[in-house]
Amino acid sequence: MPVTVKTFATSGEAAAALSSDRGARYLGGGTLVMRALNEGDIAISTIVRASDHALMRIDAAGSRVTIGAGVTFAKIIAERDLAFLHAPARSIGGPAVRNMGTVGGNLFASSPYGDFTVALLALDATVAVQSGLGAREVGIEEFLQSRERQAGLVLSISCQKPASADAFRYRKITRIKPKGGSVITLAAHLPTSSGRIVGARIALGSMAPTQLRAKSAERALEGRPLDATTISAAAAAATEGTSPTDNALASAWYRREIVGVHLRRLLSGQE
């Protein structure tokens, strides 16, 4: 049977349509759903879209930014107030994929994709989800742990802007340049107070089935100045709690071997 396309004016209606139809998938930029359809995923029988402008909105004027789920990576790169997110946005796909792929969709992209989400995880973002019961905010960590079971529609993500350009760092390690799948992806948010790190967040991609925080490394940084000793300690702790797997891009062994090296390089500002 051909696929049915349903377009709604509001995200509420779209969320309701999604929860009432097991064969329904929400179409964001198309990079996930259209590929699945092209490759013969017949479980998808309905495509749900929403023309709700709220999904496309960027609110970045203040210290807390909110980005609609339908905002593309190209739009993020074009937004000066989102400079801290330019590196992660630029690391996604080639230019065409960045014109299509959305922040919301990236939350659902499984390994070796989903790099932007690594940045959001380090930024302690919250995810606004619309379900039949109404809209609610979920911490991104919690969201990722339950994303396969998520009912409803992601409306937006929001996070605090880093205090300085230096406080947020991102790096995606790829075999292919400039566009490649993630071998590992690293993001670090290092707020400082009187020269010491307070509230360190290190997030990793491709080091577990879903993006995760390197909490041991965070602890090694917490309350310390970002000096060589601290960086070494964080790098040494980078693998703790991770469970990388083999895939076509690299093995679990390799990922474990290099995550500390790259975390050290990221934290010390080395190429």
Add this chain to the structure above:
Amino acid sequence: MTKHRGRGIASINYPIGMNLGGDPSQALVHSNPSGKFTVSLSSIDLGQGMKSVTRQICAETLGVPVEDVYVDTADSDTGPHCMGSFASRGTHRVGNAVMAAAKEARGVMMEAAAEELEVNAADLETDGRGNIQVKGAPHRSISTKDVAIAAQFRQGKTISGRGIFLVPLSDVDPETGEMSPATCYAHACLVAEVEVDDETGEVAMVRMDSAYELGRALNPRLVEQQLVGGAWMGVSHALYETTEPYYPDSSHGPRDFVEYLMPGPGDICPHDIAVLERPAADGPFGAKGPGEMCANPALPAVANAIFNAVGVRIDELPITPEKVLRAIKAQGGARSQPRR
């Protein structure tokens, strides 16, 4: 220091064609009434330039401008038999067949011109610009167009030619492997320079210098396409490509262009190429085939450069960062070899 540079070389030869089954190709050439020529082939252009190189061979042999020749490929009703586009046989086998067909067509064209000019065909030559003239008396000339009209409408001649090039079957001696697998060989030597990161095992290409001997570069721009793209593929084979990353374990096979690794436009390096031409006795204008062999030297040259940079030998392809890193660790660190 974490990054180390090294250089490595490899030199190779490569057989042109493969005639263990007999290796024929055919071509037909004919003129239309305006003196423009069509080459009919069943040979395939998969990007290597079959249409273009046979076009030049035909034009040169006929003695007409290349613009007067059009090559039609790969129609089983109109194109005569060809084994196919593989084994570096295009330029050599198909080129020879086209040359033979063009020679026959040229013979008829010169006879027809001789009749029009009332001279002996042996006294005529082509000027390469679409005219046939009496040797030593270029004012006595006739255009190929007028010859074609005359042949068609007055003389009742068909300006056409058939060509086949067959390298006959070579039997193989089962006990010794004695055989004649090919009639000529192309040659190459490539120097690769790499930079190896000893903490991650990553290998970056720095530059390549190479020399390829190809019999004759029938079209240097087409040769350049093959050699540049071929060396890229060689590097890709050396460092990236596999459908089974954990071979012989068959798991985790790539399914798309993110998982199947090939160097991107940001991974390429300068490549300086020299082409040598030692004509093959049986090649069309001496030409051999550059298409396949151009990839081969890059693989070992890269592997040897990695050894030169960090002192480890990776004997399993592709040479992934993982393999390099494991070897460096097993060795107790990078050991740069004498700088070359």
Add this chain to the structure above:
Amino acid sequence: MLELRKDIFADERDDNLKEIGKGTQRQDMLGHVTGTSTYFDDHKLQGMLHLKTVRSTHSHARLRRIDTTDAERSPGVRRIIRGADVPRNLNTLLSLINFGIDDEPSLAVDKVRYKGEPIVAVVADSPREAYEAMARIRIDYEALPSVFDVEEALKPGAPVVNETYPKNTFTYYDKYDHQKLRFGDVERGFGEADHVLEQRYQMSPIEHAPTETNGSIAAPDTNGRYVVYTSTQALFFSVDTCAKILDVPSNTFHFIGGTVGGGFGGKVDTITEPLAILGAMLTGRPVRYMLGREEEMQYGPPRGAERIYIKDGVMRDGRVVARKVRAYFDSGAYTRLSSYAAVKCAAHLPGPYTIPNVYGDVYCVFTNRTPATAMRGFGVTAMDFAIECQMDKLANLVGMDPMEFRILNAYRDGDMKAHRREAKNTALIECVQVAAEKSKWPLRDQFKRASSRKDGGGSRAVIPPTPRDADAQRAAALQQRTTYDRAPAAAVREAPPASQPSPPPPPRPQAPSHGAARFSSVFGTRRR
């Protein structure tokens, strides 16, 4: 940057040419940059149907039951094709040159031998409807043990991949399980050598990855024939293969192709045309069968993996005096072209060098993976990798510059090659010299002065006495690795292999015969 070195070998060329040697624009360039070059998939035919195949989920299994009844009723389905519908459901590509035995079905019937092997084809109005029908096909598999490693596959008791070749290796000349090359006495060479080095090299399968995947469109023509638009690299190979599989005369088909979106060897195997045509025959409609990218990557034939052992004897002065090679081509589950690659590989030994004693055994081995095929550098690429890495190690071992080491050992005009043909028109030395020049790699004068046209032939033109296998020591499979680059000179000589009783000599045939290669197809007798 490309530089033409017209100064070298100038005396052997007549450069007085008008069109040859010019960088004339490609005939197809205007079509390419305007997007008007017509590839097979650019033919839009009225009422075209789409063919997709259900592929095995097992690498080795018996097919207990294939139930398509539910799928036949699926909306949009025009035809379900099974193995029994294929007129001659067994073929081997090189049967066209009488090489090998038919061993591969178009659609598996009783057994599958690799993951991804096609079992059922679905022809439907749209790809979506084909996918929906495919989901309704039930296949009961009885999993069988698989073998993935070439050397494991050759061991007694290994699972039999392909019953046509019960020893999991292609049969050469109706009697040998490998292709041989014998030239001189390698064991004596090793005995005289200052150093002996044995190494193992491994390459894994590689995908051609043309930007256009394999495919074809077949349509009934007005006169009872079928027009076939195809991505093939070898038009008449495809015509004849289809004629054989579909059991009709070859002039039933009008194949049109010739403008192909990259091939590199991956479009020789005629993997889509027979089913596309059969679909058109059975439905009376145009049928398109184009591989998806994942299918192309995993189930389209790759460049096969190779495992290579090289054992070399080298003198302190840098002369390589003996080279023994054992190579295994991983053919996957069926023969395709690997049998041929092995012969080409044997002829390539010992690389572009004059070595007085050469011994080669090249095996074409069956494993439970996607059948391999030709690729750019067919039969040679992996061997060159192995040989040239080995040459680098040998140069290091004797303390020679690797460029000079290659010039010293390079073959020259007049030398006898190991496949017993005189080397002519050689140019390896000049390539090394020019590459050295370009890369500013210093060479000593004597090596700068060397020439392919000097110092060959003479004693180098002789075919050395070559012991018959039965008389020679049957060398045990020595697979140990030796350390090399760091080893003190002369410390790497291996212990001679333990002597074993020789097997009786195989009978020598009257004439070489691998069912033997007479090109017949297109073309007269197909089989002797």
Add this chain to the structure above:
Amino acid sequence: MSKSALQFLHNGREVAIFVDGGTSLLVTLRELIGDMTPKFGCDQGGCGACSVLIDGELHLACLTLAETVSGRAVETLDGLKDGPNLHPLQRAFADNFAAQCGYCTPGMLMAAKALLDRNPSPTRADVVEAISGNICRCTGYEPIISAVLVAAAGGRTRA
């Protein structure tokens, strides 16, 4: 059958068609409109052979749901020429021998156009980034990068 009506600008010309639900823009262009310039390379968004411009932005036709281009302007290679005259990018690709099999060329040209429309004087790095979503298996990319730089420089130099 649940077909829906769709209108959009195809290389400046208005088209109105009916599409099945779930149909991609690539299938729409090739099979319904007959514009064969965008190529099927992977249907996964990984090769760029189907690259087109939608309202001036580079998109992958294979991952674009046809309905989403309703009322928008779609440009393909078929619309790049100005009458019989080649676009400077097409000329530069030809002059630089930046195509071999030609299958990636339509997508490469559209990716290059998307770049030059926004950034007429790109650096080499800009060009590399701009074509990074497009796979070429023949050329090794160098001739393509050169061609784009030459086109940007007004076709004056051969890199």
